[in-house]
Amino acid sequence: MEFIKILFSTTLDIAPIIAIIFGFQYLVIRKKVQRLFQVLTGFFLVLIGLSLFLLGLEMALFPMGGMMAEQLTSAAFLPVLAEGAQRHWSDYYWVYIFAFAIGASTTIAEPSLIAVSIKAGEISGGTINPFILRIAVALGMAIGITLGSWRIVMGLPLHGFILAAYVLVILQTLRSPRSIIPLAFDSGGVTTSTITVPIIAALGLGLASSIPGRDPLLDGFGMIALACLFPIITVMGYAQIAEWMEKRNRQYSESTHRTQGEN
Amino acid sequence: MTNLLSVFVRQARDSFRDLIPVILVMAFFQLIVIRQPLPEGIDFIDLIIGLLCVLAGLTLFIKGLQIGLFPMGESLAHAFARRSSVISLLIFAFALGFGTTVAEPALIAVAGKAAEVVAGGGLIDTTEASQNAFALQLRLVVAVSVGSAVLLGVLRILKGWPLHLLIIAGYVLVMLLTLVAPDEIVGIAYDSGGVTTSTITVPLVTALGVGLAASIKGRSPMLDGFGLIALASVMPIIFVLGFGLLML
Secondary structure (H helix, E strand, O other): OHHHHHHHHHHHHHHHHHHHHHHHHHHHHOOOOOOHHHHHHHHHHHHHHHHHHHHHHHHHHHHHHHHHHHHHOOOOOOOOOOOOOOOOHHHHHHHHHHHHHHHHHHHHOOHHHHHHHHHHHHHHOOOOOHHHHHHHHHHHHHHHHHHHHHHHHHOOOHHHHHHHHHHHHHHHHHHOOOOHHHHHHHHHHHHOOOOHHHHHHHHHHHHHHHOOOOOHHHHOOOHHHHHHHHHHHHHHHHHHHHHHHHHHHHHHHHHHHHHHHHO | OHHHHHHHHHHHHHHHHHHHHHHHHHHHHHHHHHOOOOOOOOOHHHHHHHHHHHHHHHHHHHHHHHHHHHHHHHHHHHHHHHOOOHHHHHHHHHHHHHHHHHOOHHHHHHHHHHHHHHHHOOOOOOOHHHHHHHHHHHHHHHHHHHHHHHHHHHHHHHHOOOHHHHHHHHHHHHHHHHHHOOHHHHHHHHHHHHHOOOOOHHHHHHHHHHHHHHHOOOOOHHHHHHHHHHHHHHHHHHHHHHHHHHHO
């Protein structure tokens, strides 16, 4: 019954894109669709698949994120509190470890990231190491989520973090090798997969509702935004370091060449 | 038939590879760190069934995109990129951004959560109808913003405007709007910038950008294809902040 309801609303969700694609195809381009049967099968699979995913989202992904937030912040799990004392932010260290682990592990093995990093290594002509690039993206993602959960624990305003990250991104954009910039911005989007986003969102909201004094509405959001921003920073940072080391090596080998020539 | 089956098995394996790190980290924390029974209201069997639904759903969804929407969308994008009429190209760019975003699974998920939280905070009615209405409005605002971003990005490729200036201008606008927008919308707005650019939007919008850049002399496919996505992740923040300013 629940599934039929979801199926119905999913039909409405994908109706616009179907109307747009077929509308432009038949009214503006006015060509027949090649392999119409296959295309229609594809749309049918999208409908069933999206409905199943949304069902699983409510049954598993959201509860999992919320459950972790609840368990890791429950009084039974945290260190014993002296009477009348305030809880220090470092008491929640398992929250940060969990946030870091979930960010790094979901990113490092991401297939689209592996493909992109190999390509980037080829384009750069050896300056960029694909494996280190992957680590840079995963590290950025992990730092973003960890910082996001720390922010919720502390109750600090989100916009401060975002603005600081923006300023850093802008400065780095002006100073980075130009060919890396597209890749850096892309890596921000690549990291937030369809499975990770709901878990992170539920984790943030769960933390904000179980930590005393936090409001889900004001504090619960923002983890996804930070998770998208920090890979940009780490990737450009890596490119800058790689370029600097390349330059230093070249100067070093040039200067040794010169001294050898003088001898 | 066996061929079709093996295609699905391969796709399922890819989806499973996305899921496995999450399961491992969760299992480690449950078994080694927390070592407590699951909280009330969470059933282990439900979690497993739910994960299987996620797995099966993503497999079918992505396979369906690959055989249906992507080839057709890409051939349309190339056809429009080659056409001379700027107006129809711009209309198509907007429609493509809008349509792909409405169906984006991560956005559906986050918009639903946002509606729940906003209702919990007393800013809208707690009835299911008004929550659904808020979630839909939010998604439409985001979809319109992505549509405008793609339109602007295409215009930029045609005119050759420098990308980083547009993005920095977008960031500055975000900062200014943050100062005046209600605090309750800020987190939702920032997050909506990150969820729009995932499964459906990126491949189709990139196809449009790359096709367009390839057909115009002096444009680089790598730089221009990405530019659309970068704009598509800043614009939703601006629009949702504006939406909060007007509605809340």
